[in-house]
Amino acid sequence: MTTTPTPVRRGPGRPPKTGQSQEQSREALIRAGLAALTEYGFYASGLDGLLKAAGVPKGSFYHYFANKEAFGLAVLEAYDHYFARKLKRHFDNPSLTPLARLAAFVADAKTGLARHDYRRGCLVGNLGQEIGVLPQAYAQALESTFAHWQRLLAACLAEAVRAGELAPQADCAALAQVFWLGWEGAVMRARLVKSAAPLDSFVEFYLAGLPRPAPFTT
Helix, strand or coil: CCCCCCCCCCCCCCCCCCCCCHHHHHHHHHHHHHHHHHHHCCCCCCHHHHHHHHCCCHHHHHHHCCCHHHHHHHHHHHHHHHHHHHHHHHHCCCCCCHHHHHHHHHHHHHHHHHHCCCCCCCHHHHHHHCHHHCCHHHHHHHHHHHHHHHHHHHHHHHHHHHCCCCCCCCCHHHHHHHHHHHHHHHHHHHHHHCCCHHHHHHHHHHHHCCCCCCCCCC
16 A cells, blocks of 8 residues: 555553563554454444454553554555455466456455455445545545555456457556446445345446457458
8 A cells, every 4th residue: 555654653652461562462453443444434443342352451552553543544554455465366366367366356255245244344445435524644545545456456457458358448447446436335235235236236237348359250
């Protein structure tokens, strides 16, 4: 992610006395934040619950993060790294054709949503719905994250062009942008109805609209 989160101001909080190292405690807080923010969003995720899940005393929280806003940006950065690794694992898979890689990502995402009974969604999408009340730094960070994911998908679609799955004139950057615009809405609808049907409908429509090579004629 290219956006740098708000620098962490260490002090006035105290290091935790939990048997964990300082780095382990910080990672535990990030993990708790990932679980909470993907399910509840930013403002509905209470700090007390996060601290309890991470096993970190409240006073120690401010040893790692200046405030909850700085914490949220750190969680967003961690989510971007996690999700980008997932995308690369699928989009760089040499055993599948490029468009089959996209389908594999979709299948993986559907499995993840169902595993959590559609309670957890996309952290970026959740924060995007709260953007009107979040600090300005979040808008830049979220847009940077979307741009990152779009570049990864655009590279996969460019491979699809080279492989003859897409027409040579395909605008891969624009197609990648359209995918993420629609995907976030489909994830939100899937959580609403607790079903993968909205994801299936969107992906079927998206794939059907991709520019294909002209059929070969003699």
